[in-house]
Amino acid sequence: MNQQEEGWIKTTCAYCGVGCGVEARPKACGELEVRGDQNHPSNYGKLCTKGIALGDTVVHEGRLLYPTLNTQSASQTLDWDEATQMVADRFSQTIEEHGRDSVAFYVSGQLLTEDYYVANKLIKGFMGSANIDSNSRLCMASSVVGHKRAFGSDTVPICYEDLEQAEMVVIVGSNLAWCHPVLFQRLRIAKQSNPALNIVVIDPRRTDTCDLADSHLAIASGSDVALFNGLLSHLQQHDALDEPYIATHTQGFQHALETATRDIDLTQVTQLSTEQLHQFYCAFAHTERVVTIYSQGVNQSSRGSDKVNAILNCHLATGKIGKPGSGPFSITGQPNAMGGREVGALANTLTAHMEFENPRHQQLIREFWQTEQLATQPGLKAIDMFDAIECGKIKAIWIMATNPMVSLPNSDKIQSALTKCPLVVVSDCIADTETTRMADIVLPAQGWSEKSGTVTNSERRISRQRRILPSPGQAKPDWWIISQVAQKMGHTDAFNYQHEGEVFNEYARLTTLDNLQNERDLNLIGLTSLDAQGYSRLTPQQWPVTELQQQTTNQRLFSDGRFNTPNHRGRFVAVCYHPPVATITHDTPLILNSGRTRDHWHTMTRTGLSAQLAKHCSEPYVQIHPNTAAQFSITDGHLAWVSNAQGTALVRANVTCDVSPQQLFMPIHWNDTTANHSKPCALIANTTDKASGQPEFKHSAVAISPYQRNSCALFISKKIIHLKGIDYWARQKIQGGYVYRIESTLPINELAKALALYLDRDERCQIRNESAQGKARWITLDAHARPVQFVSLQDHFTKQQVSELIEAFNQPSELFKADEMIEIAL
Numbered sequence: 110m111n112q113q114e115e116g117w118i119k120t121t122c123a124y125c126g127v128g129c130g131v132e133a134r135p136k137a138c139g140e141l142e143v144r145g146d147q148n149h150p151s152n153y154g155k156l157c158t159k160g161i162a163l164g165d166t167v168v169h170e171g172r173l174l175y176p177t178l179n180t181q182s183a184s185q186t187l188d189w190d191e192a193t194q195m196v197a198d199r200f201s202q203t204i205e206e207h208g209r210d211s212v213a214f215y216v217s218g219q220l221l222t223e224d225y226y227v228a229n230k231l232i233k234g235f236m237g238s239a240n241i242d243s244n245s246r247l248c249m250a251s252s253v254v255g256h257k258r259a260f261g262s263d264t265v266p267i268c269y270e271d272l273e274q275a276e277m278v279v280i281v282g283s284n285l286a287w288c289h290p291v292l293f294q295r296l297r298i299a300k301q302s303n304p305a306l307n308i309v310v311i312d313p314r315r316t317d318t319c320d321l322a323d324s325h326l327a328i329a330s331g332s333d334v335a336l337f338n339g340l341l342s343h344l345q346q347h348d349a350l351d352e353p354y355i356a357t358h359t360q361g362f363q364h365a366l367e368t369a370t371r372d373i374d375l376t377q378v379t380q381l382s383t384e385q386l387h388q389f390y391c392a393f394a395h396t397e398r399v400v401t402i403y404s405q406g407v408n409q410s411s412r413g414s415d416k417v418n419a420i421l422n423c424h425l426a427t428g429k430i431g432k433p434g435s436g437p438f439s440i441t442g443q444p445n446a447m448g449g450r451e452v453g454a455l456a457n458t459l460t461a462h463m464e465f466e467n468p469r470h471q472q473l474i475r476e477f478w479q480t481e482q483l484a485t486q487p488g489l490k491a492i493d494m495f496d497a498i499e500c501g502k503i504k505a506i507w508i509m510a511t512n513p514m515v516s517l518p519n520s521d522k523i524q525s526a527l528t529k530c531p532l533v534v535v536s537d538c539i540a541d542t543e544t545t546r547m548a549d550i551v552l553p554a555q556g557w558s559e560k561s562g563t564v565t566n567s568e569r570r571i572s573r574q575r576r577i578l579p580s581p582g583q584a585k586p587d588w589w590i591i592s593q594v595a596q597k598m599g600h601t602d603a604f605n606y607q608h609e610g611e612v613f614n615e616y617a618r619l620t621t622l623d624n625l626q627n628e629r630d631l632n633l634i635g636l637t638s639l640d641a642q643g644y645s646r647l648t649p650q651q652w653p654v655t656e657l658q659q660q661t662t663n664q665r666l667f668s669d670g671r672f673n674t675p676n677h678r679g680r681f682v683a684v685c686y687h688p689p690v691a692t693i694t695h696d697t698p699l700i701l702n703s704g705r706t707r708d709h710w711h712t713m714t715r716t717g718l719s720a721q722l723a724k725h726c727s728e729p730y731v732q733i734h735p736n737t738a739a740q741f742s743i744t745d746g747h748l749a750w751v752s753n754a755q756g757t758a759l760v761r762a763n764v765t766c767d768v769s770p771q772q773l774f775m776p777i778h779w780n781d782t783t784a785n786h787s788k789p790c791a792l793i794a795n796t797t798d799k800a801s802g803q804p805e806f807k808h809s810a811v812a813i814s815p816y817q818r819n820s821c822a823l824f825i826s827k828k829i830i831h832l833k834g835i836d837y838w839a840r841q842k843i844q845g846g847y848v849y850r851i852e853s854t855l856p857i858n859e860l861a862k863a864l865a866l867y868l869d870r871d872e873r874c875q876i877r878n879e880s881a882q883g884k885a886r887w888i889t890l891d892a893h894a895r896p897v898q899f900v901s902l903q904d905h906f907t908k909q910q911v912s913e914l915i916e917a918f919n920q921p922s923e924l925f926k927a928d929e930m931i932e933i934a935l
Contacts, residue, residue, distance in 0.1 A: 119146055121564055121572040122160045123557035124710050126441030127151055127291050128566025129160055133577050141167050150649060150661040151566055157290035158708050165719035167578060173540040173553040174582025196550060197597035199532050203505040211504045213240035213494050216454050217511035218443025221562030221574060223612040224587035226452040229460055231595045234478045239488030242456040243449045244511045246491040248442035250801040251408040253450060255417025258682045261674035262462055263450055264630055267436035268663040269568050273299045274434030277307040277396040282406015286317035287707040289440055297321055307392055312406060314774055315767040329380040330700055330808050331689035333407060336379050337419035338369035340390050344426055349394035354428035358670035358679055365422050365681035398434030409806040411690045413798045418682035425679050431667035440567045447565040451631055452616060456488035461620045462631040473622045490802030492795045498526040505532035509587060514543035515712040515780040518793040518804045519755050536590060539714040543781050553584040560586050562609045570651045588612055610644035627653060630666055689808040690796045697753050697810035702774045703789045709778040717783055720844045728839040728850060729779035729787035730761040734770040741813050748816035748837055748852055756791030759816060759837050784839040820860040821906055822851040825899040825918045830867050845919045857902050861885055864900055
């Protein structure tokens with residue numbers, strides 16, 4: 110189908126690393142109609158709930174519209190020339206006064222590849238600092254390290270179609286059903302077509318992914334290395350190794366095996382039975398085609414890199430790599446986490462899979478960019494970067510398309526660092542985030558449906574994200590904003606791009622440097638001849654792209670047994686099991702795991718705009734085992750404090766057997782703009798993997814205790830309100846407005862006084878309907894007697910009551926009678 114047949118424009122989803130093809134078209138009413146692209150090889154027309162609701166999230170409400178300078182006394186709107194000149198001058202001044210490593214960029218997998226490329230080029234190539242890191246450090250850095258140690262390059266070798274061709278799929282540390290739903294749908298169809306397909310889920314928590322599994326191994330948190338070392342040992346003991354493959358295509362096997370076979374009580378460490386271990390090991394050993402999917406449960410660990418290599422060791426030892434239906438599969442979290450890794454937007458890499466440690470690579474890039482300022486050594490990774498801001502080594506930071514005040518561990522320390530930093534620049538499409546609140550200069554960037562460029566998904570497939578709607582206000586593409594600053598810093602010739610296609614062409618040419626024989630498998634030589642029209646029409650391409658792919662390809666890498674190491678052999682990496690850093694104590698007797706919910710994304714700046722998505726999960730919560738709930742006097746559906754030395758969180762208790770008695774689980778999405786006291790990253794220490802710099806998000810020691818409420822309220826409003834001084838509130842988008850669930854230790858009359866301050870007195874009238882039991886209801890109406898705000902206070906609300914009140918707000922009924930209208934008198 111033509112890219113714009115019947116008004117439909119082909120683009121790519123804004124959410125997870127599956128990279129689903131989307132078709133969208135604007136409707137006459139201004140809404141955006143969205144459907145799956147049936148021709149896109151990632152999803153063949155299927156979309157998850159978030160993808161289906163993309164049209165709900167392209168509203169202008171809450172958008173950042175103009176460049177803004179924030180001072181202690183006021184905010185000043187700037188034009189683009191003023192704003193970019195100011196950013197350029199401040200960064201130049203900082204470098205002149207404090208040196209090149211006094212500046213930093215913190216970027217995001219929400220950026221397009223072209224944005225990523227220009228940001229990396231500016232700071233590494235022309236500012237001379239490698240202090241650029243991505244929020245992908247929080248999700249995929251350990252996989253990058255594991256790949257490079259084993260394969261010699263950051264390469265994901267498999268294709269999505271391997272899920273259909275596999276005889277066994279092992280899912281480790283991934284709730285695929287919620288975090289990558291379309292891949293889960295593909296796996297479900299594969300299971301229906303082949304009931305013999307053996308699916309094993311390895312996860313401390315029971316999730317919806319387990320519904321499809323033949324077995325669920327509820328492994329002890331942090332024991333993955335022990336489990337897979339045990340598998341490697343089993344393969345050797347039961348003659349299940351591929352000896353010819355090991356001899357011909359690998360190195361380091363004996364050392365890895367010796368390390369794996371060290372005495373360890375596997376049942377004690379993993380908390381799995383001997384029967385469970387034996388069944389899993391035998392199945393892996395005796396199945397020819399095995400895919401192992403791993404994600405954040407593996408990566409987000411103080412030993413994440415070792416966990417990755419323990420998995421890769423087992424695939425190398427059996428030759429289950431580079432073949433149809435076989436291979437290790439690191440599935441990325443963000444829509445363009447892979448693109449950022451490709452262009453080098455991580456502190457420890459250069460660009461296009463070239464490395465600091467290789468002088469030839471430095472020379473090639475220096476000559477290609479025509480710069481004498483190229484950074485020559487790795488910069489600071491995310492956690493170290495913010496530590497350097499905290500202690501004053503970094504004086505200026507530019508944060509792009511991410512919200513580190515919410516997503517980084519130890520939130521209080523991040524706030525302290527940004528408060529101290531002399532210059533904080535933030536580019537975003539959302540006006541009010543915890544991070545924009547910390548900014549000195551805020552720059553309005555385009556959002557999904559407005560910007561244009563490319564993204565790369567988890568199977569190395571490059572897809573176009575296309576412009577569909579006009580940008581609100583003065584929002585601009587990130588690559589344009591960065592280029593304007595670069596030009597004003599004196600680098601006009603190097604950043605004189607006319608459109609994003611020119612950026613992509615430069616990046617594609619860069620991948621070909623000294624790479625005619627595919628020494629690096631990231632090679633886009635087949636895309637270097639694209640003109641503007643060819644770039645506009647570009648169909649999905651899976652790298653390496655030696656020539657423009659006219660039809661869908663499914664390339665498996667390492668099929669010939671040649672890896673990207675100096676001697677072309679895959680490397681076994683000897684890894685030892687070490688228990689997680691955080692341990693339970695009398696004061697913190699439980700382990701907190703964190704992750705995603707099905708219908709929300711990261712910090713909810715996009716999904717929080719959809720009433721449909723908010724229905725699935727309306728409040729922050731903590732999962733807790735029934736025995737643990739009884740032990741600590743936690744009641745299902747009531748609030749509970751979760752706390753440790755880092756901070757506290759107030760969340761709704763969900764008592765369930767899906768977690769073990771020693772474990773809690775909290776979603777990552779809620780923060781100080783969508784709920785009060787409900788941010789899990791406030792509880793997470795900045796403990797990191799020494800090799801990858803990736804923080805430990807899955808294993809934090811915490812305590813839990815009940816919250817004793819005295820009053821509750823529902824506050825429904827057509828617009829966002831900013832509640833202060835309230836113990837607990839959580840905001841949910843509903844059709845036509847927002848509902849705030851509120852709880853307090855205050856008596857009802859005191860809570861009523863506090864909430865009355867937020868009623869809109871400019872409207873026509875207020876209603877008060879107070880019962881003898883101390884319950885109260887108020888409403889403000891507009892000139893046409895339509896509800897604008899509604900407050901109901903009592904000591905408890907059932908789910909049914911909440912639903913009825915929300916429905917009544919949008920469809921006024923007997924609940925709101927005109928003859929009851931009186932002024933509030935408090």
